[in-house]
Amino acid sequence: MENNIIEVSNVTKVLGGHAVLSDINFQVPKGLVFGILGPNGSGKTTLLRILLGLITPDTGEVKVLGQNPVSMTREDKNGIGFVLEDHGVNERLTAYQNIDFFAQVYGLAKEKRRARILEMLDKVDLSAYIKKPVGTFSKGMKQRLSLARALIHEPRILFLDEPTSNLDPEGTVYIRNLILKLSSEEGITIYINSHDLDEVERICTRIVIMKHGNIMLQGAMADLLRPNNQTTLEVKLEESEAFPKLVNLLNTLSFVTHFKIEKGAAFIELIDDSSRLTLFNTLAQNSIPIKEITQIKNSLEDLYISIVKEEEHHEVQ
Numbered sequence: 001m002e003n004n005i006i007e008v009s010n011v012t013k014v015l016g017g018h019a020v021l022s023d024i025n026f027q028v029p030k031g032l033v034f035g036i037l038g039p040n041g042s043g044k045t046t047l048l049r050i051l052l053g054l055i056t057p058d059t060g061e062v063k064v065l066g067q068n069p070v071s072m073t074r075e076d077k078n079g080i081g082f083v084l085e086d087h088g089v090n091e092r093l094t095a096y097q098n099i100d101f102f103a104q105v106y107g108l109a110k111e112k113r114r115a116r117i118l119e120m121l122d123k124v125d126l127s128a129y130i131k132k133p134v135g136t137f138s139k140g141m142k143q144r145l146s147l148a149r150a151l152i153h154e155p156r157i158l159f160l161d162e163p164t165s166n167l168d169p170e171g172t173v174y175i176r177n178l179i180l181k182l183s184s185e186e187g188i189t190i191y192i193n194s195h196d197l198d199e200v201e202r203i204c205t206r207i208v209i210m211k212h213g214n215i216m217l218q219g220a221m222a223d224l225l226r227p228n229n230q231t232t233l234e235v236k237l238e239e240s241e242a243f244p245k246l247v248n249l250l251n252t253l254s255f256v257t258h259f260k261i262e263k264g265a266a267f268i269e270l271i272d273d274s275s276r277l278t279l280f281n282t283l284a285q286n287s288i289p290i291k292e293i294t295q296i297k298n299s300l301e302d303l304y305i306s307i308v309k310e311e312e313h314h315e316v317q
């Protein structure tokens, strides 16, 4: 298998007469924290179920660890760990028993099990609660337990469905840090379904944004948000007749990396923050009639909202 730990090619799925996934294509390189972001109903869970081999696509194919998940052997599946949204821990069993049950399902040899379970509980800071029934745990503790359980068989990829939904801020920070640690220190590829923009922006290095079963945008986070030292300005003019003059001028400026004229404004990307003053001076020297200049913030939220809004606009029409 080459560098991609997941490959999704031309996947479509119709459920209840609706196209839930339409021609989905993406790859997940090894070792990343990868995020699928999208509002409810965008198809994230259906895609996850396909990747876990629980359902099959109507057309196209998926490969996880180089193989079709549906035809994986028990041994092949040991490379995969997952935590679904309702984490499914048994509240009547203790923390230890919950993991032990899973470890047996995964066929871990009895003599290895105990040490491995204790190691996993320690990893998620639950060592002090080994013998406590899970029914007494907070939501955050249950989520930590389900992560420990998902890691018991040393998977190379971990699928997480909304890993911090319904957690308090402390629990959320804990899980996010744990995810980053698993990725950076153990090289585990993490695939996250999320509708939490802040979460995805903080921990994912590559993302796919979905809506209504379509991929709206995908790429490396750094590329999508552009580097911090790149400044984008929105320039509005007093007279729209002056735009051609502005375009001619911008074409000659070496510190302008990119620009576009859209919705009655010029969006100008500068090579660095310090070029702002040079741009203001140049515009003034060339008598460009400026009405307003605002700096565009490059956040995932802005990007996401612009995609969702654009879509809603089309739907209304």
Ligand code: ADP
Binding pocket: 015, 016, 020, 038, 039, 040, 041, 042, 043, 044, 045, 046, 047
């Ligand atoms: P997400 O996880 O992004 O919220 P889902 O994959 O759960 O999205 O759902 C995508 C769409 O598919 C929704 O409109 C949902 O109602 C529909 N859907 C999911 N499962 C089924 C099913 N078994 N039968 C019919 N429609 C379904």
